[in-house]
Amino acid sequence: MSNHLSDRIKNMSTSATLAMAAKARELRNEGKDIIGLSLGEPDFNIPDFIKESAKQAIDENFSSYTPVDGYAELKKAIALKFKRDNGLDYGLNQIVVSTGAKQSLYNVAMVVLNPGDEVILPAPYWVSYSDIVKLAEGVPVEVSTGIDTDFKMTPAQLEAAITPKTRMIWFSSPCNPSGSVYSKAELEGLAEVLKNHPDIYVVSDEIYEHINFVGDHVSIAAIDGMYDRTVTVNGVSKAFAMTGWRIGYIGAPEWIAKGCTKLQGQVTSGANSIAQRAVITALEAPVNKIQYMIDEFHKRRDLVLGLLGEIEGFNLNIPEGAFYVFPDISAFFGKTLNGTTINNASDFALYLLENANVATVTGEAFGNPNCIRISYAASEKELKEAIARIKAVL
Ligand SMILES: Cc1ncc(COP(=O)(O)O)c(C=O)c1O
Numbered sequence: 261m262s263n264h265l266s267d268r269i270k271n272m273s274t275s276a277t278l279a280m281a282a283k284a285r286e287l288r289n290e291g292k293d294i295i296g297l298s299l300g301e302p303d304f305n306i307p308d309f310i311k312e313s314a315k316q317a318i319d320e321n322f323s324s325y326t327p328v329d330g331y332a333e334l335k336k337a338i339a340l341k342f343k344r345d346n347g348l349d350y351g352l353n354q355i356v357v358s359t360g361a362k363q364s365l366y367n368v369a370m371v372v373l374n375p376g377d378e379v380i381l382p383a384p385y386w387v388s389y390s391d392i393v394k395l396a397e398g399v400p401v402e403v404s405t406g407i408d409t410d411f412k413m414t415p416a417q418l419e420a421a422i423t424p425k426t427r428m429i430w431f432s433s434p435c436n437p438s439g440s441v442y443s444k445a446e447l448e449g450l451a452e453v454l455k456n457h458p459d460i461y462v463v464s465d466e467i468y469e470h471i472n473f474v475g476d477h478v479s480i481a482a483i484d485g486m487y488d489r490t491v492t493v494n495g496v497s498k499a500f501a502m503t504g505w506r507i508g509y510i511g512a513p514e515w516i517a518k519g520c521t522k523l524q525g526q527v528t529s530g531a532n533s534i535a536q537r538a539v540i541t542a543l544e545a546p547v548n549k550i551q552y553m554i555d556e557f558h559k560r561r562d563l564v565l566g567l568l569g570e571i572e573g574f575n576l577n578i579p580e581g582a583f584y585v586f587p588d589i590s591a592f593f594g595k596t597l598n599g600t601t602i603n604n605a606s607d608f609a610l611y612l613l614e615n616a617n618v619a620t621v622t623g624e625a626f627g628n629p630n631c632i633r634i635s636y637a638a639s640e641k642e643l644k645e646a647i648a649r650i651k652a653v654l
Contacts (some may be wrong), residue, residue, distance in 0.1 A: 281299050283613065295619070295649070297634050298635060300583075304501040306502055309353070310502070313538045322533045329524070335357065337540045339351070342511050347618075348483075354517045356524070357509045358507075360495060362409065366392050367524060368463055372519075377403065380403055381402050383432065384437045384627050385402075398427070399425070409579050414449070424557060426460050429450075429553055433465075433477075434581025434582040435463070435584045439582045441474055444476075461491065467493065467495050470549040473558045481503075483519060491513075496542055507536060560640060561579060561636060564643055565578065571654060575652065584637060586631045586632070589608050590605075590630040604629055620634050
């Protein structure tokens with residue numbers, strides 16, 4: 261049968277993290293004992309108090325279409341959360357609830373970008389940014405950062421990347437994949453550059469906000485001059501271990517929020533009703549209800565850093581948030597290990613999968629060809645075993 265796949269889909273890359281997870285699953289089905297450290301998914305169960313509110317929502321028949329931009333009660337809970345955690349005042353007309361933060365990001369790209377508009381992506385960046393921007397016919401402009409600046413973009417790098425076509429900057433803090441957290445002073449440095457470029461908008465992806473080991477999380481929208489030009493993206497997948505429930509949201513200038521609602525009205529009609537009710541409960545809860553997960557991630561980060569630090573050739577930053585380490589493994593390039601020549605990070609990740617039975621993700625997918633991403637959203641036992649295996653095959 262002939263194949264009329266659109267150019268749009270032909271030219272799009274498959275999510276590397278999902279592809280690695282699929283490959284690991286395939287090998288597992290063949291009977292291999294694979295340890296999966298490739299996915300960005302907390303390994304905790306959803307807290308019981310959130311489950312209870314979902315059950316109640318089913319019993320109370322929250323089964324009709326919801327308002328396209330989300331239940332008013334949920335948007336109120338989001339507004340309070342923005343005020344409580346970020347010092348941001350968003351009206352309900354500035355908030356849109358979507359089917360995961362991934363859809364929130366896609367909406368914003370479709371609403372703000374015209375063909376040919378450039379979007380600055382400090383690299384490493386989250387795997388989907390580049391393809392989402394391209395789907396909206398924008399042009400991703402990568403700004404490479406290395407371990408020397410803790411994988412953060414400097415104001416000078418930002419200034420140098422701006423052209424008359426620049427429309428947006430997208431970044432995450434805490435960052436997936438590097439775990440880096442921008443300090444207030446660092447964000448102020450970037451905001452200072454943007455003062456001279458009033459037509460550039462920022463997407464601040466704060467989905468790892470609570471998984472932060474250094475204390476205060478700062479939203480760039482709260483920095484002087486940034487509120488009217490920032491879209492603050494967040495969601496419940498990571499902090500509340502609710503990846504499958506698919507709820508994300510934005511706080512944004514009203515015209516962007518309106519555009520996202522218009523788009524959603526034609527594409528999804530809004531996010532799942534039961535999940536939305538449960539998220540009201542999640543967001544209204546004090547943050548200390550999820551502290552046990554954050555403490556556990558912190559403990560595992562220290563464990564993983566200690567063990568990987570013993571392997572010669574692994575160059576590590578100290579991730580301050582999220583649940584990933586992003587070692588620079590370029591010291592292995594050009595070497596032959598057990599008959600396999602390692603030329604790049606993809607070769608290295610494949611070598612670990614085939615020889616150590618450990619699934620990681622190549623840094624190339626995140627715009628950094630010298631690194632691999634290792635998720636520590638796994639048990640201590642699995643992490644110790646995985647790193648022992650990695651050490652053995654290197
Ligand atoms: C930085 C970042 N942004 C957004 C998302 C998407 O989150 P959601 O599950 O809410 O779509 C992820 C998920 O991995 C992420 O790591």
